[in-house]
Amino acid sequence: MRRHKLRRTRGSTLVTTLIMGGLATITGVAYLDxxxxxxxxxxxRMDEVTAQNLADGGLQAITQDLWRQFKIAQRFDAIxxxxxxxxxxxxxxxxxxxxxxxxxxTASVIGYEQPDSYTRRITVRSVGWIDRNENGQLDANEPxxxxxxxxxxxxxxxxxxDYAYFVNNHGWLDGFxxxxxxxxxxxxxxxxxxILNGSPTI
Numbered sequence: 001m002r003r004h005k006l007r008r009t010r011g012s013t014l015v016t017t018l019i020m021g022g023l024a025t026i027t028g029v030a031y032l033d034x035x036x037x038x039x040x041x042x043x044x045r046m047d048e049v050t051a052q053n054l055a056d057g058g059l060q061a062i063t064q065d066l067w068r069q070f071k072i073a074q075r076f077d078a079i080x081x082x083x084x085x086x087x088x089x090x091x092x093x094x095x096x097x098x099x100x101x102x103x104x105x106t107a108s109v110i111g112y113e114q115p116d117s118y119t120r121r122i123t124v125r126s127v128g129w130i131d132r133n134e135n136g137q138l139d140a141n142e143p144x145x146x147x148x149x150x151x152x153x154x155x156x157x158x159x160x161x162d163y164a165y166f167v168n169n170h171g172w173l174d175g176f177x178x179x180x181x182x183x184x185x186x187x188x189x190x191x192x193x194x195i196l197n198g199s200p201t202i
Contacts, residue, residue, distance in 0.1 A: 047130055047143035050103060054128025055147045058105030062095045062124050063151065066109075070153050076120055079153070083112040083122065091125070103130040106138070111150065123150040163188045176200040 070079055086092040091108035098104050111123030129144035131137075138144060164185025171189035173181065174196040181200035187193065 044143075048145065051128045051130055051143045051145035052147075054099060054103045054105045054130075055126045055145045056128070057099065058095065058097060058107035058126035058128055059124060059147050059149055061097055061105075062093065062107035062109070062126065063149070065095065066093065066122065066124075066153070074155070076153075076155075079120060080114075083109050083120075086110055086112040086123075088125070098131075098136075103128060104136065104138075105129075110148070115152075118155045120153045121150060122153065123148060162186070167191075167193065170194075172196055173198065173200055 066079070070076075073079075083092045086109045088110045091110050092112070094106065094108040096104070096106050105126055105128045107124060107126040109122055110125045111121075113121040115121055126147045126149075127138065127144055128147075129138045129142050132142055133139065164183050165187045167189035169189070170191040170193075171187075172194040176198040178199050178201050180198070183200065
């Protein structure tokens, strides 16, 4: 009787151990699966944020480039010639860039309108992507983000005498260095305005 009872006790202990071991294994596998999924989600989110920043970098680059050209010329002629007819299928003013070790962007003008003679409405699109195979091209399996933005370039009449420096006739600056003369505002002259032998900060 004692031997039979001892064997029964040992058998029950073995079954309990196997059940507990199985539960521990299932719990461990489930935990690893959850942890792996969390890591994948975090990695995907990181790729999304990185691509978004790349696209934003391209957007800033192209808008600043367009603004700089317009600010220098103070006319629409060159911009009109370059952007007229822009569309998503026929982009204009294409700019490409790379952030070393991070990714690439491609930005372009996909829309150009002339609401009136003083305004040009420009739509730009920037695509940022993580160039995993470093081939300089956007491939189907590479994370990417797209940003579209529309803004206006507009000419407005200057207010009379609203200048930091105004010359009633011909004006010139001669021999000033970058730190010798600093003009914080617009400069105008009724005739030609020349900067000679120097590079003042204006």
